[in-house]
Amino acid sequence: xxxxxxxxxxxxxxxxxxxxxxxxxxxxxxxxxxxxxxxxxxxxxxxxxxxxxxxxxxxxxxxxxxxxxxxxxxxxxxxxxxxxxxxxxxxxxxxxxxxxxxxxxxxxxxxxxxxxxxxxxxxxxxxxxxxxxxxxxxxxxxxxxxxxxxxxxxxxxxxxxxxxxxxxxxxxxxxxxxxxxxxxxxxxxxxxxxxxxxxxxxxxxxxxxxxxxxxxxxxxxxxxxxxxxxxxxxxxxxxxxxxxxxxxxxxxxxxxxxxxxxxxxxxxxxxxxxxxxxxxxxxxxxxxxxxxxxxxxxxxxxxxxxxxxxxxxxxxxxxxxxxxxxxxxxxxxxxxxxxxxxxxxxxxxxxx
Numbered sequence: 027x028x029x030x031x032x033x034x035x036x037x038x039x040x041x042x043x044x045x046x047x048x049x050x051x052x053x054x055x056x057x058x059x060x061x062x063x064x065x066x067x068x069x070x071x072x073x074x075x076x077x078x079x080x081x082x083x084x085x086x087x088x089x090x091x092x093x094x095x096x097x098x099x100x101x102x103x104x105x106x107x108x109x110x111x112x113x114x115x116x117x118x119x120x121x122x123x124x125x126x127x128x129x130x131x132x133x134x135x136x137x138x139x140x141x142x143x144x145x146x147x148x149x150x151x152x153x154x155x156x157x158x159x160x161x162x163x164x165x166x167x168x169x170x171x172x173x174x175x176x177x178x179x180x181x182x183x184x185x186x187x188x189x190x191x192x193x194x195x196x197x198x199x200x201x202x203x204x205x206x207x208x209x210x211x212x213x214x215x216x217x218x219x220x221x222x223x224x225x226x227x228x229x230x231x232x233x234x235x236x237x238x239x240x241x242x243x244x245x246x247x248x249x250x251x252x253x254x255x256x257x258x259x260x261x262x263x264x265x266x267x268x269x270x271x272x273x274x275x276x277x278x279x280x281x282x283x284x285x286x287x288x289x290x291x292x293x294x295x296x297x298x299x300x301x302x303x304x305x306x307x308x309x310x311x312x313x314x315x316x317x318x319x320x321x322x323x324x325x326x327x328x329x330x331x332x333x334x335x336x337x338x339x340x341x342x343x344x345x346x347x348x349x350x351x352x353x354x355x356x357x358x359x360x361x362x363x364x365x366x367x368x369x370x371x372x373x374x375x376x377x378x
Contacts, residue, residue, distance in 0.1 A: 028057045028329050031087040033064040037302025038312040039093025045314035045364040046321040052371050053334045065095030065112035066103045075115025089328030092297035098304040124291035127194040128158040132274045137347050141279025154257045157195040158267025162187045165264050181217050188224040195261035196233040202258055205237045209246050209262035250274050280353045282313030285320035287327050296324040311359050313351040341370035
């Protein structure tokens with residue numbers, strides 16, 4: 027029996043995670059779901075944003091569903107030493123799970139093109155998957171320092187790190203439209219020369235059926251909002267992926283529509299990309315769509331149940347048109363939207 031560990035976290039995390047769990051129980055009633063603490067609430071309870079009981083629970087988990095971590099800018103959590111802050115718990119979680127590839131789909135739902143800041147004709151049909159390397163590069167390299175009036179960080183990658191995330195991108199492209207764009211800055215960075223060389227060698231060796239092209243990160247930053255339909259799968263390193271995925275996140279029109287999956291050596295981590303939104307926490311108005319779609323990605327990538335994942339995707343699309351939430355110009359609160367998803371599931375028979 028599959029075991030899912032949920033980590034609702036802070037802010038609106040408990041509300042949107044509860045909605046996702048309701049949907050999970052509907053489409054996968056056989057799974058065991060076990061809840062634990064992370065982030066600020068974990069520090070308040072255990073003095074640690076990633077406490078030992080949570081670490082222990084992950085050891086036999088098949089997948090992890092995360093809500094959100096962190097508080098408002100003036101939160102007392104932000105005055106703690108860095109290693110005790112909620113966000114440090116999230117980084118420790120990713121490292122503990124060995125999640126080196128972050129998958130972030132950027133999809134404009136049919137009928138919701140008007141929500142995008144892009145012209146409807148540009149937004150229509152956008153379906154991009156950004157694969158971001160998650161455990162290497164400038165964020166994790168230990169060669170960093172502030173020394174008086176000088177500071178430095180270094181960006182470092184090995185062939186093994188490049189290949190393992192590129193394999194995820196090529197695999198994903200095989201399930202989609204067969205095109206990968208590798209993003210780098212090889213005209214000025216040696217680390218990007220290595221990245222480009224290794225991605226090309228891997229494609230030529232193992233994925234000859236995939237069309238690969240290379241683009242510079244500054245060019246992609248322009249084209250992803252001026253001609254987004256040119257992209258299928260984008261793969262890039264940690265820093266560039268962080269920036270590009272947040273830029274692309276505005277295309278669907280709301281962060282409440284953005285799920286993600288982080289995959290690696292162990293259980294996958296699945297989470298909405300929106301923040302903890304402390305200003306609306308506890309009011310029951312948060313959009314749970316991204317958390318519910320993250321549960322769909324959990325079923326697809328974590329439990330290998332694509333039919334159940336497809337059910338969720340279809341139900342969310344129907345609910346978005348029937349009962350849009352406030353951030354989408356509608357009036358539905360969290361539970362109203364969740365009920366709309368559940369009703370859509372009931373009216374659509376399971377596949378397979």
